Amino acid sequence: MSDASDDFDDYDQGSEFDFEDESFGGSDYGDNEGFEEVKPESTKLKAYEVAHQVLSTADIQQRQDSQISQVASILGLSRESVTVLLLYFKWNNDRLLEQYTEDPEGILNKAGISADDDSKKREYKIKPVDGFMCDICCEDRPGLMTFALECDHRFCYDCYKQYITQKIMDEGESRNIQCPGDSCSLVVNNEGIRLIAEDRVYRRYLTLLNRTFVQDNEHLRWCPAPNCEYAIKCDDVSTKDLKTVVPTVQCACGYRFCFGCGLADHQPCICVLVKKWIKKCEDDSETANWISANTKECPKCMATIEKNGGCNHMTCRKCKYEFCWICIGSWAEHGTSWYNCSRYDEKSGVEARDNQAKSRASLERYLHYYNRYANHEQSAKLDKDLYLRTEKKMTQLQSTSGMSWIEVQYLAQASAVLQQCRQTLKWTYAFAFYLEQNNQTHLFEDNQKDLEMAVEQLSELFEKPIQELAGLKVTVMDKTAYVNNRRQILLEDTAKGLRDGRWWYQVEIK
Amino acid sequence: MYKSQNSRTNTAVRRLMTEYKQLINEAPDGISAGPIDEDNFFEWECLIQGPEDTPFEGGVFPATLTFPKDYPLSPPTMKFTCDMFHPNVYKDGTVCISILHAPGDDPNMYESASERWSPIQSVEKILISVMSMLAEPNDESGANIDACKVWRNDRAEYNRIVKANVRKTLGL
Amino acid sequence: MASDSTTTTFIACIVIGFLLIRWFVIPSASPPSSSSTTGTPTSSSQTATEVNAGYRRRRPVTQAMIEVVQSIAPALTVEQIRYDLERTGSVELTIDRILAEGGLPLPPNAQPAAPQQPQPSPSAAAKGLYPDLITRYQLQTKLHADIDLGQHAGIIPGNTSTVAMKKAKWSQSKEERQEILRQQRENMILRARRKLEEDDKKINITE
Numbered sequence: 001m002s003d004a005s006d007d008f009d010d011y012d013q014g015s016e017f018d019f020e021d022e023s024f025g026g027s028d029y030g031d032n033e034g035f036e037e038v039k040p041e042s043t044k045l046k047a048y049e050v051a052h053q054v055l056s057t058a059d060i061q062q063r064q065d066s067q068i069s070q071v072a073s074i075l076g077l078s079r080e081s082v083t084v085l086l087l088y089f090k091w092n093n094d095r096l097l098e099q100y101t102e103d104p105e106g107i108l109n110k111a112g113i114s115a116d117d118d119s120k121k122r123e124y125k126i127k128p129v130d131g132f133m134c135d136i137c138c139e140d141r142p143g144l145m146t147f148a149l150e151c152d153h154r155f156c157y158d159c160y161k162q163y164i165t166q167k168i169m170d171e172g173e174s175r176n177i178q179c180p181g182d183s184c185s186l187v188v189n190n191e192g193i194r195l196i197a198e199d200r201v202y203r204r205y206l207t208l209l210n211r212t213f214v215q216d217n218e219h220l221r222w223c224p225a226p227n228c229e230y231a232i233k234c235d236d237v238s239t240k241d242l243k244t245v246v247p248t249v250q251c252a253c254g255y256r257f258c259f260g261c262g263l264a265d266h267q268p269c270i271c272v273l274v275k276k277w278i279k280k281c282e283d284d285s286e287t288a289n290w291i292s293a294n295t296k297e298c299p300k301c302m303a304t305i306e307k308n309g310g311c312n313h314m315t316c317r318k319c320k321y322e323f324c325w326i327c328i329g330s331w332a333e334h335g336t337s338w339y340n341c342s343r344y345d346e347k348s349g350v351e352a353r354d355n356q357a358k359s360r361a362s363l364e365r366y367l368h369y370y371n372r373y374a375n376h377e378q379s380a381k382l383d384k385d386l387y388l389r390t391e392k393k394m395t396q397l398q399s400t401s402g403m404s405w406i407e408v409q410y411l412a413q414a415s416a417v418l419q420q421c422r423q424t425l426k427w428t429y430a431f432a433f434y435l436e437q438n439n440q441t442h443l444f445e446d447n448q449k450d451l452e453m454a455v456e457q458l459s460e461l462f463e464k465p466i467q468e469l470a471g472l473k474v475t476v477m478d479k480t481a482y483v484n485n486r487r488q489i490l491l492e493d494t495a496k497g498l499r500d501g502r503w504w505y506q507v508e509i510k
Numbered sequence: 511m512y513k514s515q516n517s518r519t520n521t522a523v524r525r526l527m528t529e530y531k532q533l534i535n536e537a538p539d540g541i542s543a544g545p546i547d548e549d550n551f552f553e554w555e556c557l558i559q560g561p562e563d564t565p566f567e568g569g570v571f572p573a574t575l576t577f578p579k580d581y582p583l584s585p586p587t588m589k590f591t592c593d594m595f596h597p598n599v600y601k602d603g604t605v606c607i608s609i610l611h612a613p614g615d616d617p618n619m620y621e622s623a624s625e626r627w628s629p630i631q632s633v634e635k636i637l638i639s640v641m642s643m644l645a646e647p648n649d650e651s652g653a654n655i656d657a658c659k660v661w662r663n664d665r666a667e668y669n670r671i672v673k674a675n676v677r678k679t680l681g682l
Numbered sequence: 683m684a685s686d687s688t689t690t691t692f693i694a695c696i697v698i699g700f701l702l703i704r705w706f707v708i709p710s711a712s713p714p715s716s717s718s719t720t721g722t723p724t725s726s727s728q729t730a731t732e733v734n735a736g737y738r739r740r741r742p743v744t745q746a747m748i749e750v751v752q753s754i755a756p757a758l759t760v761e762q763i764r765y766d767l768e769r770t771g772s773v774e775l776t777i778d779r780i781l782a783e784g785g786l787p788l789p790p791n792a793q794p795a796a797p798q799q800p801q802p803s804p805s806a807a808a809k810g811l812y813p814d815l816i817t818r819y820q821l822q823t824k825l826h827a828d829i830d831l832g833q834h835a836g837i838i839p840g841n842t843s844t845v846a847m848k849k850a851k852w853s854q855s856k857e858e859r860q861e862i863l864r865q866q867r868e869n870m871i872l873r874a875r876r877k878l879e880e881d882d883k884k885i886n887i888t889e
Contacts, residue, residue: 136582136629137521138528163629166583171612182630531852534862542870544863548856557870568881570874572815592812680875681814682882 046488048267048495050247052234052259055220057210060231064213067093075100080189081113087175087209088112090216112178112187114150124149124195126157134159136180147196149188153181157196164193165201174208224262225255234259242271243509244498256420265423268494269431272509277430281370299328369433376426379459397470410473414458414480421455421487428490436504440497447490454483522581526551529633541637543575552577554586558637560676561645565669569676573603573640575633585610585627588636592679595671597647597658606653609639741771755780759817762786815871824872 045051055063071093072082088111089096100107108115126147133140134156148154155163163180167173177193179186188196193205214220214231218238223230230251237247237259246267247259256265258274266274295306301319314325323330394408428448435441458479461472469476497503526545533543540559545551554575560566571594577586588610590603598606611626652658660668743764750773751763758780766776766786780786816822853859 136525138525139521159629162583180628180630182628530859534852534859534866537866540870542863542866544859548860555867557867559870559874568874568878570815570871572818592815677878679812679814680871680878681816682875682878 048491052249054252055231080191112185151186223251228253266427269427369429373429376422451486454486564645565672566644582629593675600653743767
C-alpha cells in the first residue's frame, strides 16, 4: 500500500501525458502486460469473490493511450480524432468500429470531427489575419491574434482562450468542447486545447479526460473512499449479472465496496434489494404503518383516533359521532343493552379487522428485521471507538505483559474481523426481510444465527478486562478464526444460492 | 485583476454597441431593443411582437435585458415587464429558455448543449428565440406551473388569459 | 401638586401645538379654487366619501401617500391620485374607492386635449402589476394624432411601417440614437394598439 501511494505522489499527469509516445502503440488493449497490479489476484476465488484489480492514475492513463493507439492504427486516423471519437462512443471500441465501418463520414460528422482528417495538413496556428473582426468581442485592431478550427470559424485568441477556460474550469467539460461558432459542432480536440489553453487549464482537461475514461467504462469504477485516487477494474461483472452476484471489491486503500452500485460492502444482499431496503428505511411509510396498526379513523369525519381506554364505545372528539371500536359501526345500532360487540359477521367490520391485522403483522415483521439491522449498523458505527480502544489495549498489553507489538496484533485482527462480520450480518437481515419462507431460507437463517452467536461471543471476549485478555490470546485467536469461518460459510452458501437461483423473493426483482 | 476586469467590461460594451448598431440599422420584424440609457450599456429595454397565429398575435410585450459584465461569455437575463402568462416565464416575468442558460448551468439537464448560450449568440437571436418560445411553449421545463397546467389542460382558457394580457398591455 | 401642574402644562402644550399646526397647515393646503370640487360631476359614492370625511377642502397630500396608492394602482396618474387624496385625506379611503370603482376620476383641470380619448380600462389597470405601454411611454396624446405612422398603419398594417422604421439609420450622436430607438418603440406600440382598435370596430360592426 505504502509503496503504491508513493508512486502516485510523484506522478504528474500533465508532464507525462504525451500523445507522440509510441511505446504503448503495439500492445493490445486488455492485455495486462506492463501494468503494475497493486493487489495480486488470489489464485482460487471463493464463490462470493470476484476477480478485480486496482489501477492507479498512471495505469488508467496507459490504458487510455493504448486504446487510442489501437483504434488509431485500425482506422488510420490521427490520435486526436480517435480520442474525440472514443469520447463520443464512451470508450466503447466495438460500437465505434462497427458504426464507423458502416458510415465513416456520418460518424465523423456526428462526433464533431472534420472529415478532412490529416494531422499533417491540419495546422492549428495562432496567427493574425488581415481585416479581421472578432465576432465575440468585436475587436478589429490590426495584428490581432486569431484562431480557427478546420471549419474556419475564426475568433480572436483571447476570446477563444477565455471560452475554452470557461468550458474546462467552470463547466468541467472535456468530452464535447465545440467550436464557439454558431451551430458548429466541430470539437476542439486535444491538440487545439493544448495550443490555446494555459498550462493549468490543459492539465485540468487531461484529468477530466481521465475521469470520463473511468466513468464511461463499465468495467472500471473509482474507489468511492474520500481522497482515494485508485480505480477498480472488474471485467467479469456486467449490470445484468447483479441479480445473481454481489461483486464486492477491495481497493488498495483498504476500502471494501460493491462494484455494482458503489455502496459500501453489502454482502450477501444483492444491489436491488439493498436499494429497496434503504428506501424502505428512509420512507415515512413505516410511520404510516404504525398509525394504521394502532389507530382507527372516525367513520364519519375521518379524524384519526387512538384508543386510550378499555371501553369500546367511542365518541369522536371532533364530530361527536359515537361508534364501536371493534366493528366501527354506529353505536346506536348496538342498542343500549349490550356493551360487547358481537357483530363479527358484519361485512364492513370484517374487512376493517382484516386490514388492521394485516397491517399489524407486516409492521411487526418489518420491525423484527429492522431492529436487528439497525443494531448491527449501530455496532458498526461504534467500530471506530472499538478500534481505538483496541489500540489502547494493545499498548497496555505491551507494557503490562511484556508482549511485543507483533504478538498483540491478534487483537487488531479480531477487531477487523468483528467489524466486517457486523457489516455482513446487518445486510443478512435486509436480505432475509425480502426472502420467501422455505427450506432454503431456513438454512440461510441457521447460518445467520451461527454467525451472530459467534460474533457476540467474540465481542464479549473483547470487552474483558485487560489482565484477563492477555491470558486469552489463544481463545481470541481461535474465536476470530471461527467467526471468520462462519462468515465465509454464510457468504459462500448465499453466493451459490444466488448463482443457482435458489432464493425466492417476496418482491419483484427487475 | 482590476485591469483584466476592466478590459472585460470594455469588451462587453464594445460588443453591445455593435449589436445595438446592427439592431438599429437592420431591425428585424417585430423586435426593438436598445439600452434604456446609454450611460449604462448593461440594461436594455426591448419590445417583442406577439407571433402570428398564436393568442399573442397583435400584442407588443416589453422586457428588460440585463447583461453581465463578462458578456458575451455569459448570457444576459431577460424579464418581461408586463403581465405574461406563459409556461416558460416565471411569475415575476423572468424568461426561462435554453438559449439564456450557460451550457454548464442547466438545472433541468435536458437541453442539448447546442441550444444553449454561447458567445456567438446575440440579443437578436435571443429575442427571436423568445418569439418562437411564445408560439411554442416548452412543456418540459415549466417555469410557471399554473400556466403549464392551463396550457396543457384548458387551451381555451389559456388563450383567453393571453389575449386579455395582450389588450391590457396595450391599454385596452 | 407638582404633578398636577405638569399635567396641565402638558395638556396646554398639546392644545396650543394642535392649534398652531392647524393654523399653519390649513392656509397652505386650502386651495384658491376649492369651490371647484363641487363643480365636478361626482358619483354618489364619491359624495358619500366627502360627507363621511366631513370636510370639503383639500387635505395635505405627501409624496409617500401618493406612492403607496400608486404601488397598488400603477396605471393611475399622479394627478388622479393626488386629486382624490386631497379629497379623502386618507390612503385607505382612496384605495377602497379604487377597488370599489375600479379607478379614479380625472382631476377637472387636467382634462386631456382630446376629450374622446378612451381611458385605460379601469378594471384591468387596477388589477395589473405593470402600467400599460400607453401610460408608460405617455402615448395618450399620440394615440389618435395623425403622425406619420398613422397613414402607413391605416393602409396596410404590418410591413409598411417596418419600412418606415428601417429608414432610420445609425447615428454618431447619442441623442439621435436614443430618439431613433424611441421612435421605433412608439411606432411598434401605436401600430399594435391601432390594429387592435380597428379589429374591435370590425367585430362591433359584424355584431
